[in-house]
Structures are given as C-alpha cells and as structure tokens.
Amino acid sequence: MKQHFDVIVIGGGIIGCSIAYYLAKEKIDVAVFEAQTIGSKSTSAAAGMLGAHSECNDSKIFLPFARSSQLAYFELNEELKRLSHIDIELKTGGIFKLAYNDDEKIQLASLLSQSTVKWYEPTEIQRKIPNITTDIIGAAYIEDDVSVLPTSVCMAFCKSAQVLGATIHENACVLDIQKIENTFMIHSTNGKFTADNIVIANGVWSTSFFKQLGLNNRLTPVKGECLSVTSEHLTLEHTIFHDHNYIVPRNNGKLVIGATMVQNEWNEKPTLLGIESLIETAKKMLPDMTKMTIESFWGGLRPQTIDQKPYIGKHPDNDNIFFATGHFRNGILLAPETGKMIRDFILKRKIRTEWVEAFKVNR
Template identity: 60%
Template structure:
C-alpha cells in the first residue's frame, strides 16, 4: 500500500473532498483520510443551501468570498457530472427571504441594495407561492441562492478527485500528526503515512488537531436538526427562509425543514423539543405544512469558530500545516472557494489579501 503523498487531508466531508478535487486536478498527489464514510457526518446532514446573500451579515469581506463560491457551482455542476456521472441536483428557482413587518424589511436593506435581489410585496409573493402564510409583509427574492444535494456534491468531488489520481481512505481515523524534519507522519488505524503538507478539514472535530499542533483554538458544536416531509402535490417552487430557518423543496417533491441551533450539544440525534420547534416555525411560513407526512429526521453538528467565520489558511508557525474548518452554517456554500483557496496557498498562487486576513488562523 502506498504511504507517501504530497498532501494529506484529514476529513472526508465536502470541504476536504473539494480541496482534494482542486489539488488532484493540479496533478498534486493527495490523500484524504476519513474516520467514517465520505460525506457521512455534517455534510450529509446539511440542507445544501447556497445562501451567499441570505446567510450574509458581512458584505465587505464575507459576501465576495461566498458569492464567488456560489457562482462557481453554476459551472461546476456540469464539470462534476460529466467526469463522475453524479448529478449534484443544483435546483434553480432561488429563495424568498420573508419579512413579517416593515421593520424586518428594513433589516434586509443591505441585502435589498444588491443588484441581484428584488423586493416582492405580500400580494406579489403569494402570486408566486400561494401556499405561503397570509401574515407576511413581503419577501426579498434572491434568484441565485439556490441549493444542491450535499451528499451527492461531496461524492462528486470525491469521485472526480480519484479520477484525477487522489487516494481516498475511508474508515481511517487519524490519531496523531508528527513532524520529522520536513515530513509529516500521519498516524492512523491502518498504519503511518507520510506527507509534505497536511490540511486539517474535519469540521468540529478539528479541535484536537489544533491542540496537538500547539494551538489553543476550539471549535464549538452547534447542532442542527432537520425534518423531511412529503405531500401528494408539490407545495413550493422556491425555498422559504426566515430567521435562519428554511423550507427547501427537493427535486423529488419532498420538503426539507431546518434547522435548529443547539449550542454545545455533541449528540448527533434530533430531539422531540427540537423537532417541535421546527414544525412551529415552519407553520408560520407555510401553514399547511402540518398536514404533510414525515419521511425522516436527523441532526448534524456545525463547527463554529469564535467569530462564526471559518479558519482557512496556514498554521501561524508552520506553512506545512493548513486548516480549512469552522465553516459553521455555510460549509456547502463555501466548499468550492475554500478548495480553490487552499489549492492556491499550496501551489503558491496569489490569493486576495483581504481573504487571507479575514480567515487566517491567528486573526484574534
């Protein structure tokens, strides 16, 4: 079994697999180490919203980065499908970010100022989505805030990376990273591997590697619970979004309702209380949702940093170690831009200074 690589990536979620894809495409010899199966943890639990506008509260730095990643998906979907045969199910139609009062509309003023966003009053909104609540004041319509199927997207990245020469090691937890001269020893349950560069990209579980590598950073879990429901007739053509909760229509006719925000909870199972709160919130947006049939429910752990923005960049004292973690609510959205940024750092291509500064590990 081969044990020497240029780059070792710890974490086989969508961030790790995106990085592997972009590196392997550059003919860099890369290996991904995943404790379970590819896309089995937070990636599988995500709804897949590409909310560059609706999830943004920083239009100076975060929005340009998120927007660049969002736009990449529109070309990437065809590239990934042609190479891997996997459809990431990018669904067009966009999102309605609801407002229930004049004040909530005013709170959307920064979003509404963007040329890609339009305002619909309550009558116009209900003409587009007649099942929506009659209590709404209106909605910001964001056509480009579409969504993908996260599990399929991660698998597409993984398969394409392998086609380009990457190695994927599933059921291979990494226990330790040690440096010997200029080489890193990655210790796993399948023995030791060597790499010139290591990328830590395993979400909320990255904290142990921060500590191993002499840093005091800690990522906090924020559990998100979701429900999938079905109906005989399609109820929505667009995603509904309000106060970080959403109802997302899938291509198969189902609706995904999510997601709770339970801080510092490491249990990856949904609770009755969490599901009850989701149903109550969904009812305020789509009253008939309570008549639908529950298909399944699940939970995942979002990795939250101290300022809710990801760590993307070098270890402050060792350029052989990079981090790509802490993407909080936006791992699916930011996967392409993160993969490209890590690739560019490794191959010494130019990266925007404002992005390096905004996401650097030692920014505090």
Template identity: 60%
Template sequence: MKKTFDVAIIGGGIIGCSIAYYLAKEKLDVAVFESQQIGGKATSAAAGMLGAHSECDDLNLFYPFARSSQLAYLHLQEELKEISGIDIGLTHGGIYKLAFSESDKMQLLPTISLPTVDWFDADKVRKSEPCITSNVMGAAYIRDDVHVLPLSVCKSFSKSAQMLGASVFEFTNVLDMHKKDSSYVIKTTKGSFDSNLVVVANGVWSSTFFQNLGLEQKLVPVKGECISVFNDGVPLKHTLFHDHNYIMPRKNGKLVIGATMIENDWNEAPTLGGVEQLIAKAKSILPTITDLRLDSYWAGLRPQTFDQRPFIGTHPEQDGILFATGHYRNGILLAPATGQMIRDLILQKEVRKDWVEAFKINRLKPVLSRR
C-alpha cells in the first residue's frame, strides 16, 4: 500500500473530495482518508440547494464567494460527467423565497435588489405554483439557486480524483497527526502515512484535531432532519423556501422536505419530533402535501462555526496544515470554491485577500453580519 503523499486530506465528504479533485487535476499526489464511506455523513443528508442568493445576505464578501462557487457548477457538470461517468443532477428551476408577512418581505429586500432576482406578488406566485397556500404574500424568485444531487457530486469528485491519480481510503479513521522533520505523520486505524501537507476537512468532526493543533476554535453540530415524499399529484416546479425550511422538487418525481435545526445534537438519526415539525411546516406552505406518500427520512450534522462562516486557510503557525471545514448550511454550494481556494493556497496562486482574511481559522471577529 502506498504510504507517502504530497497532500493528505482528512474527510471524504463533499469538501474533502472537491479538494482532492482540484489538486489531482494539478497532478499533486493526493490521499483522502475517510473513516466510513465517501459522502456518507452531512453530504448525503443535504438537499443540495445552491443557495448563493437565498442563503447569503452579506453581499460584499460571502455572496461573491458563494456565487463564484455556484457558477463553477455549470462547468463541473460536463467535466465530472466526462471523467467519472457520474451525473451530478444539476437542475433548472430555481427557488421561490416566500414572504408571508410584511416583515418577511422586508427581509427579502436586499435579495430582491440583486439583478438575478425578481419579486413576484401572490398572484404571480400562485399562477406559477397553484397548490401553494393562499397565505402567501409574494416571493423572491431566484432563478439561479438551482440544486444538485449532493452524494452524486461527492462521488463524482472522488471518482474523478481517482481517475486522475488520487488515492481514496475508505473505512480509515484518522486518529492524530504530528510533525516529523519536514513532513507529517498521519496516524489512522489502518496504520501511519506520511505527507507534506495535511488538509483538515472532516466536517463537524474537524474540531477534534483543533486542541492538539493549539487552536481554541470549535465546531458545533446543527442537526438537520429531512423527509421525502412521492409526488404523484401536486404540480411543483420551483423549490419553495421559507425560514430555513423548504420543499424541493427532485428530477425523479419526489419532493424533499427540509430541514430542522437542532443545535448541539450529535445523533445522526431523525426523531419523531423532527418529522412532526417538518410536516407541520410543509403543510403550512403546500397544504395538499399531506396527501402524498412518505418515501424516506434521514438526518445529518451541519458543521457550525462561531460566525457560521467556514474555516478555509492555513494554520496560523504551521504552514503544512490547512483547514477546509465549518461549511454549516452551505457546504454543497461552497464545495467548488473551497476546493479551488485550497488549491490556490497550496500552489501559491493568487487568492482574494478579503477571502483569506474572512475565512482564516484564527479570525477574531465574525465574517460581517451573521444571520
């Protein structure tokens, strides 16, 4: 078994796999260490919205980063299909971010001001989506906030990286890492490996390494539960979004209903209470949804930082350690931009200064306004 690499990536979620892909394209010798199976944690739980507009209200810094990632998906679709044979399931359609009250509408104003976003009044919304509740006041229509199949994106990054020479070790838990001479020893359940660089990208579990690396930051899980239903009868063309909840029409004819927000719960399985809450919310948006048949249910842990923005960058004291974690509600959206930023940091290409500052792990202040 090969034991020495240029870059060791800890975590085979969408973030780790995106990084592996962008580095393998540059011919770096990369290994991904995944304690369970590729994409099996938060990544496979995600709905897959590319919510550059719907999730990002900070228009100067976070939005441009998110938007660049969203646009990157347009190219990736073909590129990854070509190399891996896997289709990432990018949709058309976009999101209606709903307003039920004046105050809802108020909050949408910055979003609506964007050139790619329109305001639709209640009539227009209901004309386009006749089954929506009559309580709706209007919606911001964001045509570019489409969605992908998160597990397909992740597997397609991973398989493409392998095709380009990367090594992927599943069922390999990283226990620890320490510097030895000019490189790092990665201790895993399958033995030790050597690597010049290490990228910590194991989602909410990343913070288990922080203390040993002399960092005080931490990640808190925000559990999200989802259900899906067979959509036999309710016509729905757009994702309906309100207050962190959404109903999303998949291309296979199912609807995904997401997602709860349970802070500090590490349990990765949906509870009765969570399911109850999802149904209540979905019903308040799309009343006839209660007639649809249940298909499936699941949960995942969003990795949350103190200011809900990711940690992307180099360790403050150790050049050889990089972080790419804490993507909270937006890891699917941000995966391409994160992979590119890590690549550029490693290859010492130019990276936007304000992004470097904003996402560095030892930042003291929140990235601008948090939500």
C-alpha cells in the first residue's frame, strides 16, 4: 500500500472528490481520506440544484465564481461519463423563482437585469407548469440554473480520479495531522501516511482540523431536511423556487422538496417540525402536491461560515496546507471551480485575485 502522496485530501464528499479529480488530471499523486463512505454525508443530502443565479445575490465576485462552476458541469457531463461510466444526470429545464407579491418582484430586479433571466407572467407559467399556484404574480425564469444528481457527481469524480491514478481510502478517519520537517504525517484509522500537501475538505467537520492546525475558524451546521415524493399523474419539467425552498424534478420523475434551514443542529435526521414545514412550502407552490405519495425523507448538515462564503485557500502560515470547506448551501454548485482553484494553488498557477481574497481563510 502506498504510503506517500503529493497531496492528501481529508474528506470524500463532492468537494474533496472534485479536488482529487482535478489534481489527478494533472498527474498529481493524490489520496482522499474519507471517514465514512464517498459522498455519504452532506453530499448525499443535497438536491443538486445548480443555482448560480437563484442562490447568489452578490453579483460582483460570488456570481462569476458560481457561474464558472456551473458551466464546468456541461463539460464534466461527458468527461466523467467517459472515465467512470457514471451519468451525473444533468437535467436542464431551469428554475422558476416565484414572486407572490410586488415586494418579492422588486427583490428579483437585479436578477432580472441579467440577460439570461426572463420574467414570466402567471398565465405563461401555467402553460409550463399546469399545477402552479394561482397566488403568484409572476416568476423569474433562469434557464441556466440546471440540476445534477449529487451522489452521482461525487462518485463520478471519485472513480474518474481513480482511473487517472488517485487513491481513495474510505472508512479512514483522520485522527491527527503532524508536520514533520517538510512533510505532513496523518494518523488515520487505516494507518499512517505522509504527503507534501494537505487539503482539509470535510465540510462542517473541518473545525477540529482548523483547530489542530492553529486556526480558530469555525463552521456551524445548518441542517437541511428534504422529502422525495412521487405520482404517476403529475409531471414537472422545471425546478420551482421560493424563499430558499424548492421543488426539483429528478430524471426518474420523482420530485425532491427541500430544504429546511435549522441553525446549529447536528442531528441529521428529519424532525416532525421540519417535515411539516416542507409540506407547507410545497403546498404553497404546487397545491396538488398534497396528493402525492411520500417516497423517502432525509437530512444533512450544511457547513456554514461566519459570512456564509466558503474557505478556499492556503493556511496563512503554511503554503502546503489548504482549506476547501464551508460551502453552505452551494457545495454541489461550487465543487468544480473549488477543485480547479485548489489545483491551481498547488500547481502555483495564477488565480483570479478577487476570488483568492474573497475566499481566503484569514478574512
């Protein structure tokens, strides 16, 4: 078993696997250490909506970053299928961001100023979504905000990285990182390994590594709960979105309703309160949904930073330690560009200054 790597990535969610993929493409010798199984925690709980426009209010820095990441998915679609034989289920159809009143329409103004976003009147929406609520005054339609299946993206990154030479350790909990001269030794449940570079990418569980590595950055969990429903009658082509809630159609015809926002909650399992609020939300957007039957429910923990933007950057005191965590509601959306950015840090390539600044650890 290989003991030394150029890069060890701690965390085998979508962020860690994207990093491994982009590094392996450059023939960097990378290993991923995942405490559980690949993509089994927050990644598996995400709905997979790539809401570059619908989720990002900061249009100067965050939106271009998110947009670039979103576009990367169109290339990845073929690229990952060829390498891993996995289909990431990129689903076009776009998002309708609903406005129930004039205030909400006004809030959509800056979104609507973009060339790729269009306003729809209720009657037009009803042609596209026959079951839509009659309570709306219209919606912003964002064709580019497509969706993917997060577990498949993550597994496709992971297998493609392996095809390109990466090493994956599942069920390998990293207990401790030690700096020994110019290399790092990690002590994991799978044994000891060394690397020239370390990347911390394990979401809300990254806090203890920040601490071990001398930093006080803290991630807090924001639990999200979801429901999956089915019906042989209702067909939905487009994602519907309102106030951080959404109904996302899947490739198999099922609909995912998400997601609650429960601050500072570590329990991943849905509560009665959470499920009730999801039903409330869905009913408001698509009244007919209440007749649909429940398939399953689940929850996951979003890693939240103080300013709700991710940490993607170097350790302030060590050029060989990197962080890629804190992606909050947007881990799936931002995974490709995060992977590229960490790759560029490690290869000492040029990175857009405003992104380096915006996502640096010591901000």
